[in-house]
Amino acid sequence: MLKCEQLTIRFGGLSAIDRLDFEIDSGEIRGLIGPNGSGKTTLFNLISGIYTPTSGSIVFEGKPIAGRRPDEVTRAGIARTFQNIRLFGDMTVWENLLVGRHSRLKQNVFDDIFSTAKKRREESLAREMLENLLKQFRMEKLRDELAKNLPYGLQRELEIMRAMASEPRLLMLDEPAAGMNPQETDQLMLQIKRLKELGFTVLVVEHDMKLVMNICDKITVLNYGKKIAEGVPREIQAHPEVIGAYLGKQVKDSA
Ligand SMILES: Nc1ncnc2c1ncn2[C@@H]1O[C@H](COP(=O)(O)OP(=O)(O)O)[C@@H](O)[C@H]1O
Numbered sequence: 001m002l003k004c005e006q007l008t009i010r011f012g013g014l015s016a017i018d019r020l021d022f023e024i025d026s027g028e029i030r031g032l033i034g035p036n037g038s039g040k041t042t043l044f045n046l047i048s049g050i051y052t053p054t055s056g057s058i059v060f061e062g063k064p065i066a067g068r069r070p071d072e073v074t075r076a077g078i079a080r081t082f083q084n085i086r087l088f089g090d091m092t093v094w095e096n097l098l099v100g101r102h103s104r105l106k107q108n109v110f111d112d113i114f115s116t117a118k119k120r121r122e123e124s125l126a127r128e129m130l131e132n133l134l135k136q137f138r139m140e141k142l143r144d145e146l147a148k149n150l151p152y153g154l155q156r157e158l159e160i161m162r163a164m165a166s167e168p169r170l171l172m173l174d175e176p177a178a179g180m181n182p183q184e185t186d187q188l189m190l191q192i193k194r195l196k197e198l199g200f201t202v203l204v205v206e207h208d209m210k211l212v213m214n215i216c217d218k219i220t221v222l223n224y225g226k227k228i229a230e231g232v233p234r235e236i237q238a239h240p241e242v243i244g245a246y247l248g249k250q251v252k253d254s255a
């Protein structure tokens with residue numbers, strides 16, 4: 001579904017992503033882990049069109065997307081969330097979803113003039129899709145609530161819903177469980193598993209190893225912008241270089 005080849009981006013002398021070969025299959029949940037500064041968010045920024053690679057390629061469903069604008073990448077079928085909450089706090093849950101939906105629409109004046117009927121049909125389909133999202137995340141009753149008044153865990157889920165509102169096939173989540181308590185994290189795990197059951201492909205950056213090891217089909221490990229390991233959770237947990245670069249430190253941090 002997604003294929004990066006020899007993907008590289010340099011900032012000054014630093015290769016934040018360094019000749020990375022990386023592939024995701026349709027329908028999988030892929031984990032992306034590694035120490036702080038290893039290039040995880042940078043990879044998201046490259047795929048989602050925020051950064052243009054220095055060299056290398058990114059192909060999504062057979063279509064080259066490296067260097068495309070973020071709105072073009074969204075329209076191609078990729079959506080993401082950010083490491084820090086980026087909701088519109090003074091807008092309602094429903095309005096936040098409409099904003100997410102809007103990022104998918106083509107801006108074309110001729111649409112307004114010539115295809116009002118078609119547009120109305122599309123809008124009612126979109127509304128139905130957003131209603132389904134609310135149901136799936138059990139937020140029907142919160143639709144008119146201001147985003148800033150939601151509990152933290154639900155704010156983070158609303159960010160995922162907003163990304164989903166653009167109807168992506170690949171969803172990229174950057175540290176979705178950051179700041180969540182264990183109950184909120186368990187709830188999030190269920191939601192991400194549901195997304196997979198519904199046929200979505202998910203790429204998730206996360207430091208919570210319980211979440212990563214539980215929900216990911218495969219895990220890719222970055223260190224200094226390079227892939228140091230890739231495999232199923234059991235292989236990654238037992239990988240000496242991963243333990244040295246990352247997991248060993250995780251255990252120390254949580255001790
Ligand atoms: N726009 C930028 N300009 C300069 N350096 C950057 C930029 N974006 C990321 N970096 C650097 O790239 C490296 C990887 O960062 P990042 O992808 O945010 O790491 P991670 O998400 O794995 O913690 C870091 O050294 C960071 O300082």
Ligand SMILES: [Mg+2]
Binds near residue numbers: 040042083
């Ligand atoms: Mg990051």
